Amino acid sequence: MSSSGWLQLGVLVGLIALSAPLVGAYLARVFGGGTAPGDRVFGPIERLCYRAAGIDEQGEQTWRVYAGSLLIFSAVSVAAVYLLMRLQGSLPFNPSHAVSAGPALAFNTAVSFVTNTNWQNYAGETGASHLTQMAGLAVQNFLSAAVGIAVAVALIRGLTRRKSDTIGNFWVDLVRTTVRVLIPIAFVLAIVLASQGVVQNLHGFTHAHTVAGATQSIPGGQVASQEAIKELGTNGGGFYNANSAHPFENPTALTNLLEIWALLVIPFSLAFAFGRLVGNRRQGWTIFAAMFLLWIGSVGVATHYELAGNPRIQAIGVVGSNMEGKEVRFGAPASALFAASTTDTSTGAVNSSHDSFTPLAGGVVVANMLLGEVSPGGTGSGLYGMLVFAILTVFLAGLMVGRTPEYLGKKVQALEMKLIVLYLLVVPLVILGLAGASVVLSGPRSALLNHGSHGLTEMVYAFTSAANNNGSAFGGIGANTNWFNATLAIAMLAGRFLLMILVLALAGALARKQTVPESSGTFPTATPLFAVLLVAVIVVVVLLTYAPVLALGPILEHLSL
Amino acid sequence: MRRQILPALAVFLFFTVLVGAVYPLAVTSVARIAFPSKSQGSLVREGGVVVGSRLLGQAFSAPRYFQPRPSAAGTGYDGAASAASNLGPTNPVLLKSVRERVASYRRFNGLSASTKVPVDAITASGSGLDSEISPANARLQAPRVARARGLALAQVLTLVRENTHGRSLGFLGEPGVNVLELNLALDKGK
Structure with missing residues (x-):
């Protein structure tokens, strides 16, 4: 990689190292109970919401009630987005004349945005009205991110409370996350993006008379405001079809770096917030280290293979890295950095076509999602996924030395392990079952643009992305069919809400326990050794599940280059 | 569960107004004033006609x-x-x-x-x-x-x-x- 490429990566790492601990400290104040910065500004807004909704700010919920609130709130959200998509053709504020979507597409889109996935079976320019984008999709970009963070905070409470029946209040966690974290950062980021050329207006298409004498439709829309929360909330749903490759969403290499920072910052910050909330910052650093190792490793592999380029194209008399599906202003390093980061988090925005990546770089972005989105993962979902793996790691370590495992003073017993094993099984079952059915059935198989091993990867990518709530695609797949709209929605719902219910049940089980004092037999979980062990457990446990399909997909394709 | 539907609807509507209307329109207003050309799509005009x-x-x-x-x-x-x-x-x-x-x-x-x-x-x-x-x-x-x-x-x-x-x-x-x-x-x- 050139020196500028290294500097670009170095500056991003520096930005993360500076901002994540700060944001983490702020998050810990927001969720720690007691006073928090900005109470005088945010307090009145929150109290207005509580009063309107009849919410008791001090009211505590058991894990079952917490989960119930979350599910009902999400059901209301799905219904609202579904109706907007179904009716957008007859609703106002539709200057680009988007037509109403059919039931399958509307359902898929609604589930997709409420589950923080943002898989898109429509093209933004013509498939969604400005009203749908602004009052439907962008709203879910905020709320689905806040729901994820709420669950992570509830799990932290499970770990810190003793003999408690309750794990917090879903409504309060949701409102505080949105008002105090997401809106302020998104607003500043949106203005910065607009200053670089990301469009922000209320019109539809402007018709240009091009120099060569043709016409070109130049799209409009509230892109900057949506782009900011799209990245910050690890959502990833593009205002336009080309997502962050579109010059109106991501006009310069500087906006590119800011967007990568935005999609990484909250997931990494939550590791630090966790450390502070459990009263041991080294615990937070350990979780951060594991996340960081996985992220930087995937960035390295993806960058290497994209820079090396496609030997088959170079053999035709072409010089350069792999530029099919990439923008000149980014080039291979900034594209690979974005691709690794967007799949290491559950964002799924893309600034280049993942489908056209070289086989192993494409394999890495699939593997990033297969890990379960923990490196650093989605807003909230990354942390709770990582904590599940941390408990699994102390359990495995405990088996090796024959002691009852404990994490942060909580004994890990049969109930907790049952929940964790279920958590680990849901997603592989969904991905392998549905992707397997789709490659066997001739109808779904015909949706593939590419064939052979690349086609298999294209199919597995789709269900991996949906079940892990990522939302990026090997974009060649033509998934706007009833089969895919339905099966991908099932994958998204299972990967989101089944896992959340299991995590909240885990939080409830942990909260009820007494903490045991640390003894000489306690396996230390705030050490570099634990971070390495955690990474190893994630890689071994997860990748072994998918080894056959990775061998038949990206690895076979690489060997055939 | 039925007691949860009312807060769910109210919180949803509250945020639909706040982040679905107030937030994007606030960004639009700031962008239009601060970045009049960029916010409209960095349009290039030749003799008053938009050429791209x-x-x-x-x-x-x-x-x-x-x-x-x-x-x-x-x-x-x-x-x-x-x-x-x-x-x-x-x-x-x-x-x-x-x-x-x-x-x-x-x-x-x-x-x-x-x-x-x-x-x-x-x-x-x-x-x-x-x-x-x-x-x-x-x-x-x-x-x-x-x-x-x-x-x-x-x-x-x-x-x-x-x-x-x-x-x-x-x-x-x-x-x-x-x-x-x-x-x-x-x-x-x-």
Whole structure:
């Protein structure tokens, strides 16, 4: 990689190292109970919401009630987005004349945005009205991110409370996350993006008379405001079809770096917030280290293979890295950095076509999602996924030395392990079952643009992305069919809400326990050794599940280059 | 559970107003005042007529203009249908079109059969609307443009240099040449 490429990566790492601990400290104040910065500004807004909704700010919920609130709130959200998509053709504020979507597409889109996935079976320019984008999709970009963070905070409470029946209040966690974290950062980021050329207006298409004498439709829309929360909330749903490759969403290499920072910052910050909330910052650093190792490793592999380029194209008399599906202003390093980061988090925005990546770089972005989105993962979902793996790691370590495992003073017993094993099984079952059915059935198989091993990867990518709530695609797949709209929605719902219910049940089980004092037999979980062990457990446990399909997909394709 | 529906509806409506209307309209107001041109799409006007956006590529085919990259947006540079080709690295369709593009690039620019072609010239971009080409690609096209316009090569290369931007902040991304701005500068020079 050139020196500028290294500097670009170095500056991003520096930005993360500076901002994540700060944001983490702020998050810990927001969720720690007691006073928090900005109470005088945010307090009145929150109290207005509580009063309107009849919410008791001090009211505590058991894990079952917490989960119930979350599910009902999400059901209301799905219904609202579904109706907007179904009716957008007859609703106002539709200057680009988007037509109403059919039931399958509307359902898929609604589930997709409420589950923080943002898989898109429509093209933004013509498939969604400005009203749908602004009052439907962008709203879910905020709320689905806040729901994820709420669950992570509830799990932290499970770990810190003793003999408690309750794990917090879903409504309060949701409102505080949105008002105090997401809106302020998104607003500043949106203005910065607009200053670089990301469009922000209320019109539809402007018709240009091009120099060569043709016409070109130049799209409009509230892109900057949506782009900011799209990245910050690890959502990833593009205002336009080309997502962050579109010059109106991501006009310069500087906006590119800011967007990568935005999609990484909250997931990494939550590791630090966790450390502070459990009263041991080294615990937070350990979780951060594991996340960081996985992220930087995937960035390295993806960058290497994209820079090396496609030997088959170079053999035709072409010089350069792999530029099919990439923008000149980014080039291979900034594209690979974005691709690794967007799949290491559950964002799924893309600034280049993942489908056209070289086989192993494409394999890495699939593997990033297969890990379960923990490196650093989605807003909230990354942390709770990582904590599940941390408990699994102390359990495995405990088996090796024959002691009852404990994490942060909580004994890990049969109930907790049952929940964790279920958590680990849901997603592989969904991905392998549905992707397997789709490659066997001739109808779904015909949706593939590419064939052979690349086609298999294209199919597995789709269900991996949906079940892990990522939302990026090997974009060649033509998934706007009833089969895919339905099966991908099932994958998204299972990967989101089944896992959340299991995590909240885990939080409830942990909260009820007494903490045991640390003894000489306690396996230390705030050490570099634990971070390495955690990474190893994630890689071994997860990748072994998918080894056959990775061998038949990206690895076979690489060997055939 | 029934007691939860009312708060769910109320919180949902509260935030639909706050982040679905107040937030985007506040950003729109600030952007319109602070960045009047950029917020509207960085439109380029010639004699009062919008001829394009400096951020979006558009199709050129005449020899006297620099050519943009191949585009998978609609039939090419369709602003209403941004898209990549999504062809995999071993897809025969991709390799066939690369072979054809390499041959036609060399023919169109009068280059020898052994000239290495810059990769951006024969691959489609991620958006189908890439406004830029690499400086190497522009330099290979410059002699053809100079011939077609009856200009000295040095003159054209100077314009290429003037319309090349470096990496953002000196180290982010890659350098590029804005094709629309370069072609407009050529037309103005005549």
